[in-house]
Amino acid sequence: MFPFFRCRLVGRLVFFLALAVGTLFTFSDKDVRAAEPDWSLVPGAKTLNDKQKENLSGILKSGKSYGICKNTLMNCLSAPRPDPVTKRIVKNLVRHSILGADEEYLFEILETRRLSASPEKVHAISTDDLPPSGKKSAPVRVIVYADFECPYCRMASVSLRKISQEHPDLLAFYFKNFPLKSHPESLPAALALLAAGKQGKFWEMHDALFEAKHLSEKSFEELGRKLGLDAERYKKDRNDEHLVQEITKQKIEGLTFGLMGTPGIFVNGKEYHGPKNHDDLLDRIKEEHEWIGSEKKLGKGK
């Protein structure tokens, strides 16, 4: 009897030990799974590799959305009807993760998006005398303060120009000069732009100046010829003191808004702090359009 009892005791001990260990593992496994984002809810997650998922995981769990839902991105995505702003944010973060952004950078991107979408101050910027690219009546108005020798201005301005041509009903794009003192050809280039504008070729000259490999007096003359400008008038206007004053006014305006470099981009008066490429700019423009739509729905529109 004794050996049998002992055997049953050992058996029971082993059983309970196994149960305890099993329970422990089951719960710890559940905890781990609960901490992992539900990738089926994340738009575009199918294309992510393990490293990219690892980079995204932290921001999805702790990064906050700034749409109607103010919870963490993952919680907002888990809602029965996810907030479109959150979906847009996550889609953008997934894209940057694929492009190589690490976790720290993804948090920076989220922060700049938040700052761009809901800044402390919205500036009232005049565009009265400027020709728009896209329709003047478009709901989103973007103004860029740029320098023709700054490569990031080229990236931003060329992208915005393309977006305004692709979506003329969505975007009215305006260009203002902000020539940097460290770039010797940027002021003459700005003068060439305004002089061409006087002959109705503002945007054609804008495109030509950003496409040009080198900027010099010779290239300004050549571009004028290529665009079929009245050479004499064009040369006279490029030396016109009034145009220098106009550029000074535009730059001072940018400085007054706090710009300390170029490009300075304002989307419906809100300073944009994000990446200056086509996809990110288009994303911000579409976000702003949705924002206007949702404000109108809520009765906050003009």
Place this chain on the structure above:
Amino acid sequence: MNRDQWKRFAIRLPILAALPILAAILLNAARPQPLDWVAERPYEIFQDCPETTRTAETISLDALANALNDYLLVDCRSAEDFAASSIEGSVSLPYNPLFPVSAEALADLDGKRKGRPVVVIGTGVFPKLFAAELVENGAAGVLRLETPETDWAKLRKALSAD
């Protein structure tokens, strides 16, 4: 393969490897905007062209107000604004957003400062930019206020001797 064939292969191999590289370099050079040499750069997207890369040292408004005579105040607002309202003892040197400060203006400033440090005053971002420009031009002992002031009347009141 015999020895001669190996030798020929060894000579041809680097040539065959170099040809596509050369073709890629030439094609890249022909692009309107050539691509960067290094394919995998660090992921850096928040870039811009700064107005200035230099910065001037700062001084608090209180410290300046308490030792006003030890510094030369350089007012970088427009000449019209300076004529309308200015701080006693300050000199006008307007900031030009398009053109760099001239050598004559710098020499003139050197004559007026009499060895004293210079504090650039004004409103908004202009004193910060102008002070940085003076530093960039080799001027020593150039300061700006720690906290930029947007209200000129407030700044004038804080720095008035009475």
